Amino acid sequence: MSLSLSSRGPTLAALLAASCPCLAQDELSLTVDKLAYEAHRPHAIEELVRSGEACLPLLIDLLKRSGDADEPPAEQLVGALQVIERLGAAAKRAGDAVTSAFRYASDLGVRNAAMSAIGELTPGLSEATCANLLMVLRRDYTPTLDPDGFVVAQQRLILGPTPDDPHLHEFLEIGNLYAVAAARSAHDLPKLSKELRADLQEQLARALLRPALPWLRDPDHSTATGDIARALLHHGADAADVVRGLLFCREPQLRRLGLESLHDVARWTPAERFDLVRMLWDPDRATQELAVASISALDADGLIALRPLRAFEAWARSQGAFDRAGYYRRCADRLAASAASRGEVAAELVRCVDQVLRGESPTASPQRCDDAGRELLAAIVRGCGGVDDDTPLALARLAVTAGAIPLRDGDDPLRDAFLSLLDIGDEQCWFEAARALAELGPDAAPAPHDELGSLLLESRWRFSPRSWESLWTAEAAILAGPAADAVQLAGALASERWHVALRAAVELLGRGEVTAAHRDRLIAMLGAAPQQMPTNARPAVLALTGRYVPERSHTAQADAVRAVAAMALASIGDGSWRDEALRQVIAGEVGWPLAELERRLDDAREHGTLGELARQIELKAWNRTGWPRFP
Numbered sequence: 001m002s003l004s005l006s007s008r009g010p011t012l013a014a015l016l017a018a019s020c021p022c023l024a025q026d027e028l029s030l031t032v033d034k035l036a037y038e039a040h041r042p043h044a045i046e047e048l049v050r051s052g053e054a055c056l057p058l059l060i061d062l063l064k065r066s067g068d069a070d071e072p073p074a075e076q077l078v079g080a081l082q083v084i085e086r087l088g089a090a091a092k093r094a095g096d097a098v099t100s101a102f103r104y105a106s107d108l109g110v111r112n113a114a115m116s117a118i119g120e121l122t123p124g125l126s127e128a129t130c131a132n133l134l135m136v137l138r139r140d141y142t143p144t145l146d147p148d149g150f151v152v153a154q155q156r157l158i159l160g161p162t163p164d165d166p167h168l169h170e171f172l173e174i175g176n177l178y179a180v181a182a183a184r185s186a187h188d189l190p191k192l193s194k195e196l197r198a199d200l201q202e203q204l205a206r207a208l209l210r211p212a213l214p215w216l217r218d219p220d221h222s223t224a225t226g227d228i229a230r231a232l233l234h235h236g237a238d239a240a241d242v243v244r245g246l247l248f249c250r251e252p253q254l255r256r257l258g259l260e261s262l263h264d265v266a267r268w269t270p271a272e273r274f275d276l277v278r279m280l281w282d283p284d285r286a287t288q289e290l291a292v293a294s295i296s297a298l299d300a301d302g303l304i305a306l307r308p309l310r311a312f313e314a315w316a317r318s319q320g321a322f323d324r325a326g327y328y329r330r331c332a333d334r335l336a337a338s339a340a341s342r343g344e345v346a347a348e349l350v351r352c353v354d355q356v357l358r359g360e361s362p363t364a365s366p367q368r369c370d371d372a373g374r375e376l377l378a379a380i381v382r383g384c385g386g387v388d389d390d391t392p393l394a395l396a397r398l399a400v401t402a403g404a405i406p407l408r409d410g411d412d413p414l415r416d417a418f419l420s421l422l423d424i425g426d427e428q429c430w431f432e433a434a435r436a437l438a439e440l441g442p443d444a445a446p447a448p449h450d451e452l453g454s455l456l457l458e459s460r461w462r463f464s465p466r467s468w469e470s471l472w473t474a475e476a477a478i479l480a481g482p483a484a485d486a487v488q489l490a491g492a493l494a495s496e497r498w499h500v501a502l503r504a505a506v507e508l509l510g511r512g513e514v515t516a517a518h519r520d521r522l523i524a525m526l527g528a529a530p531q532q533m534p535t536n537a538r539p540a541v542l543a544l545t546g547r548y549v550p551e552r553s554h555t556a557q558a559d560a561v562r563a564v565a566a567m568a569l570a571s572i573g574d575g576s577w578r579d580e581a582l583r584q585v586i587a588g589e590v591g592w593p594l595a596e597l598e599r600r601l602d603d604a605r606e607h608g609t610l611g612e613l614a615r616q617i618e619l620k621a622w623n624r625t626g627w628p629r630f631p
Contacts, residue, residue: 025054032058035079036072042252042284048083056094059084063097063114067104074107081113085120086251089188092124099133103140112146119153119181123161123188130157148177155181163189165196172203175220179203183227192235201237204228204245210271212416213455214385214423215462218545230254240264247275252284259290266301270382270413271420273304277383280308296331299338303350303376304383306335307391310357339376346373349402353380356394369404377404378413382420388428392421392436399440400483406440408447418444422456425463434474441483442492449479453497453535461537461549468552469627471535476503486513493521497533498556501525505564506618510611514568523576525565528558560621563589564614570601571610577601589617 028051034044048055059080062072071077084091084098098121102114118133125133134157141150155178159167163185171182186192186200206218207225229245233254238261246258265273279291292309295302309332316325332354339350345367352362357380369377377399384391396418399405406415418440421433434456437444445452456471480492480503492504505522508514514522533556537549563586566577577586578598586601587594590613604610622629 028055028058031055032062032076032080035083036076038075041075041079045079045083045086046253049086052087053090055083056087056091059091060094060097063094063101066101066110067106071106074105074110077101077105077107077110078113081110081117085113085117088120089122089124092121095121095125095129095133099136103136108144112149115141115145115149115153119156120184122156122159122185125161127160130160133157151177152181152184156185159185165193168196169199172199172224175218176223179221179224180227183224183231187227187231187234189235192231197232197235197237200228200232201239201241204232204241208241208244210269210275212269212271212413212420213459214271214274214420215459216540216545219462220546226250226254229258244272244275247279252282252287255279255282255284255287256290259287259294262294265294265298270304270379270417273298273301273379274382274385277305277308277385280305280312292328292331296334299335300341300376301379302335303339304379306332306350306354306380307357307384307387309335310354314359342372342376343370345370346376349373349404350376350380352398352402353377353395356398357391362398366398366402369399369402373402374404374414377402378417381414381417385421386424386426386429387421388426388432390432390435392418392432393439396436396439406444408443408445415444415446419446419455419459422459423462427464427467430460430463431470431474434470434478438474438477438481439483440478441481441485442479442488445478449491449495450497451538452478454538457535457552458537458541458549469554469625471552472499472554472625473622473627473629476500480504480507482507489513490518493518498528498558498561499533499554502557502561502564502618502621505561505568506611506614509564509568509571509614512571512608512611514571516572519569519572519574522565522568522574526562526569526576526579526582528556528561528565530558531556554625557621557624559585559589560617562586563617567601567604567610567614571605589620 028048031044031047032055034040048059062080063077065071066077081098081101084094098114098117102111102118105111105114115137118137122130134154137150137154137157155171159171159181168182168186171178183200186196192200203221204225207221207228209217211217225245226248229242230249230251232242233246240263243258243261243263246254246261249255249258259279265276276291276295280288280295282288282291295305309328313325313328313332316322316328336350336354340347349366349369350373352364352366355362377395381392381395384395399414404414406412406418418433418436421436422430424430424433442449446455453471453475456474457468460468460471475497476499479495479500480489484492484507489504489508492500493508495501495504505525508518532553534551534553536551541547541549562582566582566586570577577583583594583597587597590597592600601610604613619629
């Protein structure tokens with residue numbers, strides 16, 4: 001049954017308590033016992049929360065045995081602490097037992113759960129008690145505990161039971177875990193001031209912004225999205241952004257409520273719809289199933305979830321869960337069939353894509369893609385976020401076959417979809433996305449092309465600020481790899497970025513496409529000298545997120561550039577390479593004695609192997625810089 005936001009009481013716990021009879025004491029005892037079993041724990045927690053303060057004596061007795069010889073199972077203690085955390089101020093008399101669990105429990109998970117529960121007890125405590133708990137928290141905290149949980153609990157105690165608006169505003173502006181503490185404290189206030197309500201709404205709007213390139217969103221304020229939405233809901237707000245924010249709440253009931261109350265999802269941008277795709281991995285089974293149903297109801301607009309559903313189908317089958325596999329298959333089949341509403345060309349393209357996602361080879365080449373097909377393909381590609389296999393590469397190849405090449409200029413959802421795959425906190429996933437971009441070639445890069453290096457740096461900096469060298473080889477492979485045509489390679493050859501120009505010269509040599517038209521540029525490359533080649537993250541990063549991504553630079557491998565340029569000139573019969581200084585450079589790069597150089601180069605030119613030799617020089621230059629080979 002779907003519940004509207006306006007039909008709910010001031011808190012989820014109050015609604016549940018009002019709708020369910022209290023359990024008898026013996027039933028409560030049995031329910032507490034169920035906390036020890038993973039299969040029964042979620043339901044047991046919900047029943048105990050509904051019972052309210054009636055369950056506290058049993059939970060307190062349980063927690064006071066933390067650290068004793070007969071200490072209850074860690075799973076049961078964690079469940080008890082989660083119940084107390086959910087009850088919040090109503091469980092204030094459990095404070096000593098929670099503190100005991102934090103100090104003496106032998107399991108780190110129990111101590112982390114106790115730390116989190118301490119913060120949620122704050123509204124029911126006195127200022128003096130909060131100060132004492134803060135001292136205990138700081139004294140007994142160890143580096144092995146969850147640092148994020150410590151920050152939130154500490155800041156809640158600092159804010160105290162009755163925080164004032166200026167402190168809450170300050171914490172919300174700081175963002176991140178401070179904003180989490182502020183939002184949870186605002187939830188527990190008896191009433192929000194007009195100013196604080198407006199502040200929470202502004203912060204929620206910032207957190208829910210979904211730029212086409214996802215790493216440009218504001219991560220500092222995204223952390224508190226669910227807590228801010230929960231606070232606003234508690235105080236009577238039910239706007240569309242509050243509903244979206246509920247998808248990020250800790251409580252599965254609120255996430256489900258958000259899913260049940262969503263509206264106008266068909267008007268969401270693909271970047272916004274990815275929030276729904278993320279919920280397919282929700283740890284709560286009921287929430288996950290509701291997310292699948294919500295996406296399936298979108299028909300063709302839900303094709304962003306096609307890849308995850310096919311992956312879930314294969315996984316469930318491998319686990320022997322054939323009923324679940326069948327469920328995922330039916331949902332995916334329905335989405336794939338819905339593409340017919342966008343025309344036969346789009347439907348045929350989606351059929352080919354679906355075969356790829358099922359691990360099959362397309363039975364036929366798709367027709368040339370139309371605008372509707374591009375839009376659906378873009379949605380499916382965006383749904384591949386987080387993939388560490390060759391699915392993005394396979395879809396890039398299919399896009400090329402179907403003539404769905406990204407547009408360099410203007411808005412293009414397909415280009416943005418492939419670029420969005422770079423927003424992954426994993427090295428292998430990032431490489432898979434970059435391989436797909438290299439398959440698409442220079443058209444997948446934003447215009448002007450000199451932004452590509454900065455864009456790659458931005459995407460890596462979000463998850464790996466200390467491992468950025470691979471962006472140079474990725475940039476070169478995209479702008480001057482096998483997917484580039486002769487005109488695009490000529491443009492790359494003119495680049496002032498040495499790794500791009502070198503890659504273009506090597507590719508032209510390998511294809512045997514160096515011509516007299518390239519002569520002037522190649523001669524200019526003979527004079528290459530070592531210099532620092534910078535990449536600046538675009539101002540948009542600072543403007544949108546407040547994060548500063550520093551400039552990165554590398555030193556040009558001048559000798560490699562000069563050697564390959566000389567070999568390219570030799571391939572068209574130009575004698576510039578015979579200069580004595582250049583001969584010394586080339587000999588050093590290829591490892592041949594100077595006396596043998598001219599004969600070997602003549603042989604390589606005659607047998608068409610200059611390209612292979614140039615590639616060896618390029619890889620040698622890559623190795624000298626310590627860059628990983630790509631792709």
